Amino acid sequence: MATEKLSMAQALNRALRDSLAEDPTVHVFGEDVGPLGGVFRITDGLTAEFGEERCFDTPLAESGIVGMAVGMAMNGLRPVVEMQFDAFAYPAFEQIASHVAKIRNRTRGRVEVPLVIRVPFAGGIGGVEHHCDSSEAYYAHTPGLKVVTPATPEDAYFLLRESIASPDPVVLMEPKKLYWAKGEIDVERPAAPLGRAVVRREGADATLIAYGPTVPVALEAAEAAAAEGRDLQVVDLRSLVPFDDETVCAAVRSTGRAVVIAEASGFASVSSEIVARVTERCFHSLAAPVRRVSGFDIPYPPPKLERFHLPGVDRVLDAVDDLQWEDQ
């Protein structure tokens, strides 16, 4: 069919291009997204193809970018904005938490802000401080925001397309370290609606629950475990809000054991939420407490130390081994 091999960066670029072409209300803007094509080249060629009005650079101010997007969305457009790096979205936090997330609710649904905030996030690329934060919990904790994150180029394409099409504001967390990973993508297949997890690998012994940058880690761990005779299932959440309790709980009930894998610091995080809700819902199916493999509760480390912080295959396998333990 129309299958192609693209990197996640290319898939995101394709999604923007297709959305711009199909829907004249779509507008892409942010810092350096114009002629430069963004520091990760996600918007490469869009200004040339669609003109300055459809894809443009803004002054350097994230609150400004998001705030302007809110107004544009109020006035019938579908803005897609780029935050250059995770930590540089923080200046926009008030706009995101007090307006993007709340304006529909405040106005009893009269004002919709169908905008997308793209946030390249997480580490593993040797970036210096402030360039590798896993900030998804801030958004996922804020009612009114949808929060999605792809682990494959194909999901990146469809999640971005669906996010743009959504009448609700969506924060798209893009795992930087996967920007260059290639995968097959068929842009003509019907898109799954936002909010669906997917079982990436079947397995009977335990369930690995991952999202974004940790999905490949989970798959690799499952591969390694298989060599040792342990049959691990891998769930890729794809959407943090809404959360796909159905898929996740069915998976965990089928194995009775689970490990949640996330790069973000664990405390009061999305991974805490997953442990909590899986336990609440599947308590009597669990043979062992759900384990977490997350980043430590520390600021993101300098490049030479990041490998000690990031959930790696060995640490995941250790956690799987721990699923047999008794409570101490």
Next chain:
Amino acid sequence: MATEKLSMAQALNRALRDSLAEDPTVHVFGEDVGPLGGVFRITDGLTAEFGEERCFDTPLAESGIVGMAVGMAMNGLRPVVEMQFDAFAYPAFEQIASHVAKIRNRTRGRVEVPLVIRVPFAGGIGGVEHHCDSSEAYYAHTPGLKVVTPATPEDAYFLLRESIASPDPVVLMEPKKLYWAKGEIDVERPAAPLGRAVVRREGADATLIAYGPTVPVALEAAEAAAAEGRDLQVVDLRSLVPFDDETVCAAVRSTGRAVVIAEASGFASVSSEIVARVTERCFHSLAAPVRRVSGFDIPYPPPKLERFHLPGVDRVLDAVDDLQWEDQ
């Protein structure tokens, strides 16, 4: 002894006054904290007593307030800043997440920023939108911040004193609805170090884990349950970061059942963390999954609907009743 009956607002005021008097490096500032004494009067009389240099109004800009505090702390002072309401701290989010929380770590401990950010938070006072957010998860999830919250005037006094004395930055979450609740306070008793939970009520059947505004709810629920013959234990966390695993786990192990009560929306929150960590640590002591009674995953409601959102005694008692249930 030196026991007095004070409201929490008065206790906080007393703590500021005593700190200003004892330590010339303490400086209090923010919006309307000078002659007005703050919209909640927590800084009442401080400018008159200590002068304009020790307690002063700033221009209306929260990022500015926190950013200036960082610089003052770098230069040997101990700033105590007030954010007027929870949601109005969001403009300062970048300063808090990228600087307050990280500067010690960035500089290998060379730069300390011993500052306190006071955040009146949570609801129950009939406040309009943006005045009642429970924002503690944003801070608790950010490594490098201590996050504490009092439930009694005495704790308010000591937590604020200890926060000011701490070499680490502390976010003090002040439950607005308890500002006017009075309690005995003995300012001369030795202060507990930051990071200690306290068992507010002994009980054998189940443990209620609460903090800040939900502590009185937990105590009331325990009282009501006692009338029905159920013996509930109540833990007041006081500190979210650091977290007192020792006290909490000992409590939960002693009863085998637990309900976590928090006003904040539940998703990816401090309450998720508590469920997760208690379950991880006490799995085999648990007769039932740990239950959560938290705010819904919605923007804080308008005054006339807040009672449906807030964890109340009945909802807590229902959750306690649920602790017997099997996994469906």
Next chain:
Amino acid sequence: MAEHQALLPSEEPLRLLDESGSRVDGSGLPMPDTRRLLEVYGSLVTARRVNDQAGALVRQGRLAVYPSSHGQEACQVGAALALSDGDWLFPTYRDTAAVIARGVDPIEVLTLLQGDWHAGYDPYERKVAPQATPLATQLLHAVGVAHAARLKGEDTVVMALCGDGATSEGDFHEALNFAAVFRAPVVFFVQNNEYAISVPLARQSAAPSLAHKGVGYGVPGERVDGNDPAAVLAVLERAVADARAGGGPRLIEAHTYRIQAHTNADDDTRYRSGDEVDPWVARDPLTRLEKHLKRKRALTKARRTEITEAAEAVAAYMREGVVEGAEPEPAELFAHVFSEPTPQLAEQAAFLAEELSREGL
């Protein structure tokens, strides 16, 4: 002359009427014609009545809180009347009178302060954004609405209101800058009422005036006597016309004064004296325009009665509507968070419904 001169405000705020209602010359502003001034006067009387009535409802415990624009009505009315139907108004919590002057249903406006819901009116009906509480944040939305209008080829102008205190927020800066860079048709209208709750202007800014902030963005700054209804209208109408014609954004500072406390919950005796307030009472915008119109014999008794009655009708409507507000439905808590409730919200809604049904609600 340096490029910047054209962007700098006049040394004194522009005026058309002095405190006694006499015509002042030299501002270069066109005097609105009498018919228009009568319209302004009518709106002023209603605005004052709205403020008074809301204050009374607060005292009766029927509204939780009300930030009054008493004394600032010339700004309230000017902001509303300077716009065409297709334009947008971005008000703050203090601009209830402006929102009503623009034609929004007063009861819908008071939904917020009654505690029934947040924004109570349909923003699209009269093109009035929800009243903003987080300071200066709405200015960016105003820029976005204006920029979108330009992209769509519409000649909409956006009037964005804020107070003196709000000019200190980062979002004020970003909004002015974005508007200037994109030449968005926004009139930023700052009501400098000398206070941000308790904090006086001198603690807010050391600038010669707030209008002097314009030049730093390449935006023309103007100052107007905010208690002169004629000058406020004239200056805003000119700015709206310029913006509509493609001249880009404008920054206008009105010099006025907050006669009452910040809200009923505030105690202004803690930070200012009556001596400071009194001279401003004498500068009341209503009496100023009334004197002017009387001097011009433009205010007939009949017209006056008509105006008073119209204002009274609004007040009566407010009194009625505020009591009769139905209690909001608990189920609404979950209805508007997303376009469709998520499974999580559906579950929570069911939980609450079940809880209420057990309580027999």
Next chain:
Amino acid sequence: MAEHQALLPSEEPLRLLDESGSRVDGSGLPMPDTRRLLEVYGSLVTARRVNDQAGALVRQGRLAVYPSSHGQEACQVGAALALSDGDWLFPTYRDTAAVIARGVDPIEVLTLLQGDWHAGYDPYERKVAPQATPLATQLLHAVGVAHAARLKGEDTVVMALCGDGATSEGDFHEALNFAAVFRAPVVFFVQNNEYAISVPLARQSAAPSLAHKGVGYGVPGERVDGNDPAAVLAVLERAVADARAGGGPRLIEAHTYRIQAHTNADDDTRYRSGDEVDPWVARDPLTRLEKHLKRKRALTKARRTEITEAAEAVAAYMREGVVEGAEPEPAELFAHVFSEPTPQLAEQAAFLAEELSREGL
């Protein structure tokens, strides 16, 4: 004359030397004496050498990234030399040469870009804040340090650096305003190098100049030719002296140009042409001062050798230090988060230690 005139910048950037190194009159700036200019020249040569050497280390894969100040060395050196020992410097990621000019150990400075740790030097040793990455945020810290100094009765001045792009951030606005209101002794020094990564100044601001932002805060704004080492030093020294004397903050915009790409990771051919860059190469600050000193016969061969050798020594030190950097200890991950590790961090540290010991590390 209106109050604001004193706060507005000159129409043209101030200059003491033209591009050929000849003296220009009329700026009202005092010409630094020859001894001082020689000192500046020496620092310029080192700064350029630092930039070149860091670039080479990047090409060799020994540094991850380097944002060069090539072409902006007059600003780098001026910012450092205008300060006394007790003053503070607040640099950005691009101001490595300024940090080194202030006397910080170059290898400690490069810790960040080597990936060993974040800030590598002790900020208190030479009173240099960590190089800031989140744009404009450090300006507020600078205000805080300055305000604290004033409260403590010290006569410290703080030099706060940022780029043209950073002036668009809300924190720039809040910092200027806080400094003005508190009369904090801060010199805000904007290196306008025409670009924020790929975004040209015209997309950043529509103001006549960035120095025009000063008047909106009541802060005097000045413009200086950023490639004129004599003028930059003179204007900064005057501003530092004024601030020290209690004159409050100053805003100075240096007109300069980013000769190289944003960093080595950037591809500037995507957004600008070589034709645009070339004239700026001709305005090089080093050659300009060199020509001037040569014309004055102030630059002896011996002095020149001495200067080159000093610069070479720094480069050699960088080459050596960057290879020999020890690997950071994993345990450090937990050491500095709080004054004492929390029980949670202690547990996590033990977990990692155990993991590493199992791996035999």
